[in-house]
Amino acid sequence: MSFQHKHVLGIEQMTKEDIQIILDTADSFKEINSREIKKVPTLRGKTIINAFFEASTRTRLSFEIAGKRLSADTVNISGSTSSVVKGETLEDTAKNIEAMAPDIIVIRHGHSGAPHYLSERVGCSVVNAGDGAHEHPSQALLDLMTMREHKGSIDGLEVAIVGDITHSRVARSDIYALTRMGAKVRLCGPGTMMPIGIELLGNVEVFTDIREAIEGADVVMMLRIQMERQSNILLPSLREYARFYGLNPTNLKLAKPDAIVMHPGPMNRGVEISSAVADGGQNVILDQVENGVATRMALLYLVSGVESMQTND
Amino acid sequence: MAKTETAILDKAGIARAITRIAHEILEQNKGGERLALVGIRTGGDHLATLLQARIQEIEGTEVPLGAVDITMYRDDLASRGNLPIGKTNIPFHLDGKQVILVDDVLYTGRTIRSAMDALMDFGRPSTIQLAVLIDRGHRELPIRADYVGRNVPTAREEDIAVIFDDELNPVEVRLVKP
Numbered sequence: 001m002s003f004q005h006k007h008v009l010g011i012e013q014m015t016k017e018d019i020q021i022i023l024d025t026a027d028s029f030k031e032i033n034s035r036e037i038k039k040v041p042t043l044r045g046k047t048i049i050n051a052f053f054e055a056s057t058r059t060r061l062s063f064e065i066a067g068k069r070l071s072a073d074t075v076n077i078s079g080s081t082s083s084v085v086k087g088e089t090l091e092d093t094a095k096n097i098e099a100m101a102p103d104i105i106v107i108r109h110g111h112s113g114a115p116h117y118l119s120e121r122v123g124c125s126v127v128n129a130g131d132g133a134h135e136h137p138s139q140a141l142l143d144l145m146t147m148r149e150h151k152g153s154i155d156g157l158e159v160a161i162v163g164d165i166t167h168s169r170v171a172r173s174d175i176y177a178l179t180r181m182g183a184k185v186r187l188c189g190p191g192t193m194m195p196i197g198i199e200l201l202g203n204v205e206v207f208t209d210i211r212e213a214i215e216g217a218d219v220v221m222m223l224r225i226q227m228e229r230q231s232n233i234l235l236p237s238l239r240e241y242a243r244f245y246g247l248n249p250t251n252l253k254l255a256k257p258d259a260i261v262m263h264p265g266p267m268n269r270g271v272e273i274s275s276a277v278a279d280g281g282q283n284v285i286l287d288q289v290e291n292g293v294a295t296r297m298a299l300l301y302l303v304s305g306v307e308s309m310q311t312n313d
Numbered sequence: 314m315a316k317t318e319t320a321i322l323d324k325a326g327i328a329r330a331i332t333r334i335a336h337e338i339l340e341q342n343k344g345g346e347r348l349a350l351v352g353i354r355t356g357g358d359h360l361a362t363l364l365q366a367r368i369q370e371i372e373g374t375e376v377p378l379g380a381v382d383i384t385m386y387r388d389d390l391a392s393r394g395n396l397p398i399g400k401t402n403i404p405f406h407l408d409g410k411q412v413i414l415v416d417d418v419l420y421t422g423r424t425i426r427s428a429m430d431a432l433m434d435f436g437r438p439s440t441i442q443l444a445v446l447i448d449r450g451h452r453e454l455p456i457r458a459d460y461v462g463r464n465v466p467t468a469r470e471e472d473i474a475v476i477f478d479d480e481l482n483p484v485e486v487r488l489v490k491p
Contacts, residue, residue: 036435
C-alpha cells in the first residue's frame with residue numbers, strides 16, 4: 001500500500017489509508033525540525049513554486065520551509081506582485097510557470113477549484129494550499145497530526161468546530177478528514193453561517209448553541225470570522241458574535257477536562273476566542289503550526305515520489 | 314522456480330559473533346568511554362541493541378544507543394518513488410563520539426554512505442566505525458567494515474536474509490538462492 005496521488009487537491013479524494021500514510025510520514029519528518037542542521041537531501045534538484053494568489057503568511061512560510069528542509073529549490077510568487085495584476089489569466093500564468101519546468105506547484109487561490117483547474121493543464125504535481133471556500137487539505141492534515149499526538153488516535157474523538165462553517169475551507173477539509181478517520185464532528189455557528197445539508201457529509205451533527213456543541217468534546221476548534229469573504233449581513237456585530245459564539249474559560253469548562261483547543265489562525269482575539277483561552281494551558285495552537293511544516297514535508301515528498309514512479313514506468 | 318534457502322548461521326553462532334564484535338569494539342576503542350552505537354533501520358537497530366547489552370555485560374558501561382533511517386538520504390529515491398520513511402532517533406550529542414554504525418548485511422555500501430551522511434547532519438563524531446553481522450561482498454563504493462560477524466561470498470542474484478523473532482532477537486541467517 002503506497003500513496004498514489006500525483007496531486008493533492010483536497011481531502012475528499014483521499015482514503016483512510018492515504019491519510020494514515022501522510023500522518024506517519026509527517027511523524028518521521030518531524031524530527032528533522034529539532035536538529036541542529038535542519039536539512040535532508042531528499043528532494044535535491046526538485047523545484048517547487050509557491051504560487052499564492054491570496055494573502056497568507058503561515059501557510060506560505062510553512063510550505064517554503066518544508067521545501068527548503070527537504071533541499072528542494074523553492075520559489076515564491078504572490079498575486080499582488082505577479083502578472084495577474086496586468087490581466088494575465090490563470091491558465092497563461094500556469095503555462096508560463098510550467099515552461100520553467102518546476103516539479104511541484106503549490107497554489108493558494110481565492111476561487112474554489114483553481115488547483116483542480118490547474119492540475120488538468122500542467123504536467124507537474126499540484127498541491128492545494130487553500131482554494132476559496134472549498135478545501136485546505138494541508139491544514140486538515142496538520143490538525144489531525146496534532147490531535148493524534150495529544151489524543152493517541154483520531155478514532156472515536158468528539159470534535160467541535162465552531163464558527164463560520166459556510167466560508168471555511170478548513171472546516172470542509174477537517175470534516176472529510178475527521179469523519180474518514182472515525183471521529184465525530186459537531187459543527188456550530190450562527191444559522192447564517194451554516195451550509196444547509198452539511199450533515200449529509202457523514203458523521204456530522206449541527207448545533208446553534210456553542211454550549212451544547214462543546215459539552216463533553218475532546219477537541220474544540222475555533223474558526224476565524226472571515227471578513228474578507230462576506231458582507232456584513234450575516235452578523236449583527238462582532239460583539240454579539242463574541243458573546244454567543246466566542247470560546248472563553250467559562251464555556252470551555254463544558255468540554256472534557258483534558259480537551260484541547262485548536263485554531264487554524266490567524267486568530268481574532270476577543271472575537272471567536274478570548275485571550276485567556278488562546279494563551280491557556282489547553283491550547284495547542286503553536287503545536288499546529290509546528291506540525292504544519294512536517295505535514296507539508298510529507299505531502300511534498302509523497303507527491304514527488306508518485307511523479308518519479310510514473311516517469312520510470 | 315522455487316527459491317532455496319540454506320541456513321548459514323544459527324542463533325548460537327550469531328550470539329558468538331556479537332560477543333566477539335563487542336570485545337573487538339572495546340579493545341579497538343580502549344574501553345567504552347566515548348562510544349556510541351547507531352543502528353541502521355531495520356535490522357541494524359536490533360543488532361545495535363544486542364551489542365549495547367553485550368558491552369554492558371563486559372565493561373559495565375551503558376553506551377548511548379540510537380537508530381537511523383536512511384530513506385531520506387538514499388541515492389536512488391528518484392527511481393524508487395515514495396518509500397516509507399522510518400524514524401530516526403539519536404537522543405545524544407555525536408560531537409567527539411566514537412560512533413559504531415551497525416547494520417545486518419553489508420553489500421554495495423550505498424546504505425552505509427547514506428547513513429554516514431545522516432550522522433554528519435547530527436554532529437561531528439571523532440570517528441565512525443562500521444560493524445556488520447554479514448559481509449556479502451560486491452561493494453560499489455570504497456567502504457569496508459571494521460567489525461564483521463561472518464564473511465559470506467555470494468553471487469549478486471543471491472540474497473542474505475537475517476531472521477528476527479518477535480522480540481527482535483536474531484535467530485538465523487539464511488542464504489537465499491533464486
